[in-house]
Amino acid sequence: MSRYFIALLCLFFLIMQGMAMSMLPANLVYSDLLMTPHWILIFLLIIAIFYDKDDTYNAVWYGLAFGLLIDVIYTGVLGVYMITYTLIIYTVHGLNKWLHANFFAASLLAVVGVALADTMLYIIYSFVQITSMTWGDYALLRLLPTLAANMIFFIILYPLVKEKVYAWGEEVSNI
């Protein structure tokens, strides 16, 4: 049952990502600093940390499916988000073994995850010549604002879903 809830929430974030870009005040979203919302990734990282056990990989599969959805709906270049999200969630899932699952560890993993994902997207897109931004510009104008914006989202989302997700995880593993 909880699996459907997670999928529904992901779908909700997917829609909200596009809505946020057209609805938030233009001078905030479209200043020189370019922010990219990675809300689905952040939510799935929380799932990977608190819902999945060491030997279950639900978050990775969600990453695969919703990455592909983002590709189809928002970019039109298939496969990029799909592979990036899958890989990043898998990596964070692996890293999670070495850390205690608390707020600081989770926020550290979220920062690392979002930074790696955004950088990987930049690398792939510069290979296929969708962007020609230099590394310096990218780090200053895109990576830092993106990290900041997504951390704000993480700090808002974490207290809302953490307990719930953890309870779902226990429920599934007890069956």
Place this chain on the structure above:
Amino acid sequence: MPSLFRRKRLMIVLVGFIVLVALIGFSIRDRDSLSTPEKFLQDSVGWMQTIFHKPVSLVDNTIENIQDMFGVYEQNEVLKARLSEYKGVIQENQRLRSEIGELQQTLDKSDSLSDYSPVQATVIARSSDRWFEQMTINKGEEHGVEKDMAVMTSDGLIGKIKSVGAFHSTVQLLSGFDRSNKISAWVVREDQDEAFGLIEGYDDETGRLLLEEIKLDEELKPGDTVISSGLGGVFPSNLRIGTVEEVVNDQFGLTQTAYVEPFADLFDINHVMVVDRTAETVDTGAEQEEEAS
């Protein structure tokens, strides 16, 4: 046993890489239309976006309306002053239009490149990835939207249709244009013929369009208006694009490049018109009936 696991992981990475390259290769080439699963996904997510978009835009509009109310008095004063000027312009416009109609009839030429029929649409989402300057609108193939049609707001041109689903389509904004999507344009000048050029790109740093391939002997002034010429295929002519801000010689000194400030705000967009040029598909019988009525 561990070596088996490692081999399995290596296989997955390799297969993943191959899938990535194949998918990018499949989707990045210039496709005429989307594949059916993509269309299906785009439309179903589009419906969901519409459902969420309605209440959010209602709140958004209410706030905007309240903000507008404070400026109403000053606006009204300015508009009253303008109104008297417009009366004369309307009459002149009507006279000129009927004159053009008569002249076209004597020439037996019923369609021109500037005729178009608009499809009104609402923006329901914008690409969350900022490498892509795209947005989704709530009209698609069923409403007569086709790939490469021009998209404009009341201010001016904002982009073109990148891909179409059955009920939703994706718009590529001017700010995401590159050399693979050019617009042929005219620079309108006082007392002189129009100068020809091609909109070939967008300067991210200054937010201006690049109008290239202008002949060296053409003299452009800052403030000249740039309109679409309609010679490029699907765009009608006379769509307003922007004003010339700066003219420089290109790197080889053979042509000039003008920096064009777009009329339309490319960020704050709510309602758009998809412009369907009538020239190619015009049905002369229907056109004459319209004129007669």
